[in-house]
Amino acid sequence: MKKFTLLGMATVLTCLSLSATAEIKPFEAVEYRQGIFKAFKWNFGPMADMVKGKTEFNAEEFNKRAERMVELGSMPWEAFLAGTYASGTGALPKIETEKDAYNKKIESFEKAIANLATAAKTNDMKNIGPAFGQAGRTCKSCHDQFRD
Numbered sequence: 001m002k003k004f005t006l007l008g009m010a011t012v013l014t015c016l017s018l019s020a021t022a023e024i025k026p027f028e029a030v031e032y033r034q035g036i037f038k039a040f041k042w043n044f045g046p047m048a049d050m051v052k053g054k055t056e057f058n059a060e061e062f063n064k065r066a067e068r069m070v071e072l073g074s075m076p077w078e079a080f081l082a083g084t085y086a087s088g089t090g091a092l093p094k095i096e097t098e099k100d101a102y103n104k105k106i107e108s109f110e111k112a113i114a115n116l117a118t119a120a121k122t123n124d125m126k127n128i129g130p131a132f133g134q135a136g137r138t139c140k141s142c143h144d145q146f147r148d
């Protein structure tokens with residue numbers, strides 16, 4: 001039994017180290033970042049509905065989604081790698097050549113999302129509305145410049 005467990009552990013460890021060193025395939029990077037952006041939409045959409053008054057404002061849900069956006073907001077960027085702009089992607093290749101401009105967009109987005117999470121804690125639409133608008137504009141501003 002003990003031997004079996006050790007063997008199992010060794011297998012797990014081997015798999016882990018393999019996946020850590022295996023080369024990332026372009027389509028995997030594209031699917032990863034698109035998946036995170038889908039999660040953006042999944043959370044940001046219901047927040048937009050509440051801000052617009054399409055659904056009733058639920059402070060607990062809004063705060064939960066705002067916190068999630070802060071977490072998710074740092075995740076897609078590591079998958080914008082050289083060689084991942086050729087197929088199956090809406091990301092423009094100039095992300096590679098205009099890195100500074102792209103990073104600035106990321107920075108303003110992350111700032112806006114952090115502000116939104118802070119505003120959400122007040123549970124007051126007077127603060128949340130403008131912070132949400134600002135965050136939404138940082139999505140659009142990046143898409144306008146760097147997405148197909």
Ligand code: HEC
Nearest residue numbers: 034037038040041044089090091105106109138139142147
């Ligand atoms: C710094 C740039 C940037 C910011 C900020 C940004 N996006 Fe995007 N987004 C992209 C790029 C680039 C793609 C295309 C990714 C691809 O296809 O490889 C994308 C794709 C998407 C997609 C499509 C995913 C799919 O393939 O189904 C959605 C939805 C999306 N973004 C939502 C958002 C939302 C909502 C926000 C703000 C809360 C946001 N994005 C902020 C750059 C950005």
